[in-house]
Amino acid sequence: MNRGAIAEIDLNSISNNLRVIKDLSNNRPVIAVVKADAYGHGAVDISRKLVNEVDYLAVAFTGEARELRDSGINIPIIVLFDPDAADIFKYNLIPVIGDKKTAITLSKEAEKNNRNVSVHVKVDTGMGRLGFTENTTKEILEIANLRGISIDGVMSHFSEADLLDTSFAMMQINRFNAIKAELLNNGLNVRLFHIANSAAVATLPESRFDAVRPGLMLYGYSPIQKTEVRSQKSELIPAMTVKAKILALRRLPTDTPISYGRTFITKRDSLIGVIPIGYADGFSRRFSNNAEVLVSGKKVPVVGRVCMDLTMIDLTDVEHVEEGDEAIIIGRQGNESIDAAELALRADTIPYEILTSLGNMAKRVYNS
Numbered sequence: 001m002n003r004g005a006i007a008e009i010d011l012n013s014i015s016n017n018l019r020v021i022k023d024l025s026n027n028r029p030v031i032a033v034v035k036a037d038a039y040g041h042g043a044v045d046i047s048r049k050l051v052n053e054v055d056y057l058a059v060a061f062t063g064e065a066r067e068l069r070d071s072g073i074n075i076p077i078i079v080l081f082d083p084d085a086a087d088i089f090k091y092n093l094i095p096v097i098g099d100k101k102t103a104i105t106l107s108k109e110a111e112k113n114n115r116n117v118s119v120h121v122k123v124d125t126g127m128g129r130l131g132f133t134e135n136t137t138k139e140i141l142e143i144a145n146l147r148g149i150s151i152d153g154v155m156s157h158f159s160e161a162d163l164l165d166t167s168f169a170m171m172q173i174n175r176f177n178a179i180k181a182e183l184l185n186n187g188l189n190v191r192l193f194h195i196a197n198s199a200a201v202a203t204l205p206e207s208r209f210d211a212v213r214p215g216l217m218l219y220g221y222s223p224i225q226k227t228e229v230r231s232q233k234s235e236l237i238p239a240m241t242v243k244a245k246i247l248a249l250r251r252l253p254t255d256t257p258i259s260y261g262r263t264f265i266t267k268r269d270s271l272i273g274v275i276p277i278g279y280a281d282g283f284s285r286r287f288s289n290n291a292e293v294l295v296s297g298k299k300v301p302v303v304g305r306v307c308m309d310l311t312m313i314d315l316t317d318v319e320h321v322e323e324g325d326e327a328i329i330i331g332r333q334g335n336e337s338i339d340a341a342e343l344a345l346r347a348d349t350i351p352y353e354i355l356t357s358l359g360n361m362a363k364r365v366y367n368s
Helices: 011-024 035-040 043-050 062-070 085-090 100-112 136-144 167-185 198-203 227-235 340-346 351-361
Strands: 006-010 031-033 056-059 077-079 094-097 117-122 149-155 192-194 240-245 248-252 270-275 292-295 298-303 311-314 326-333 336-338 363-367
Touching: 006 011, 011 043, 011 198, 011 363, 035 043, 035 351, 043 056, 043 062, 056 062, 062 077, 062 085, 085 100, 094 100, 094 149, 100 117, 100 136, 100 149, 117 136, 136 149, 136 167, 149 167, 240 351, 292 336, 298 336, 326 340, 326 351, 340 351
Parallel strands: 006 363, 031 056, 056 077, 077 094, 094 117, 117 149, 149 192
Antiparallel strands: 006 240, 240 326, 248 270, 270 311, 292 298, 292 326, 298 311, 326 336
């Protein structure tokens, strides 16, 4: 058997989630974020599903863009963090520029190749990571005058658009608005200003500008838990189901220790199941004695420490279970469900990490 779990990806859910995003953003252009292998969902297959429904794709590094181009995906691709000049021209990509040095390098490469390159310029309005922070308008105007450079977009990145307190996010929006006004007043007509991530799409209409840049929402999750957006959240459908087959069943007496360190000891005669997924497969060790999976439509607890390759679950209260039955790690079974947000809370992390960890390690299959 292959190691680890199976991740079933429902492509129709991706389309549903995109419709939710378009409705919220009044059909603004969509820059679909498919970096990190589409958050563990498989960038090539997800991009093929989106290619006729979005305006741009966005990846982190040119290697990710190469994979999409080599798979025949030809719509505009924005590279967020890696303006490698050779790859930008070879694969017809749109680099994000966050400093003058990079812009000059691309300009020289454009002249050498007798080409023009469209770029998006990043301004730092409060993230403190990448982008122009001082003399922003002056720097962007100077870039606009470089040979071979055409500024198609100006972008920024939220630090905390997912919080109940939106004061810092609003401060970033105001800074971005001020930069936009200065550029327009200086005669630079940029087609797209964009800053709205998934959280902002859902709750900050002021952030939507000329395009939206959703990531997590595409895959069926909202990064926010505000009461007023729960109805919107319910319209999103998680696209990923993660499952594994029960490898072994063991009937063990009271006072039997389970797994490393004897962190769980049976308190009754117990039926313990072993499933072939562990921390090497993206199922965090933090789930030791601290998670549930679904078997026969019931939530059953993880018991003992999660191992590298295996995890134990307590099936004592499940009737008619057999080796080879499915255990659902993320997904729905009967009337019960477990999603990445629930697992994230248990592991003190975020759904992004759960999806990328499990999705990137599992064998993926697609339903359409």
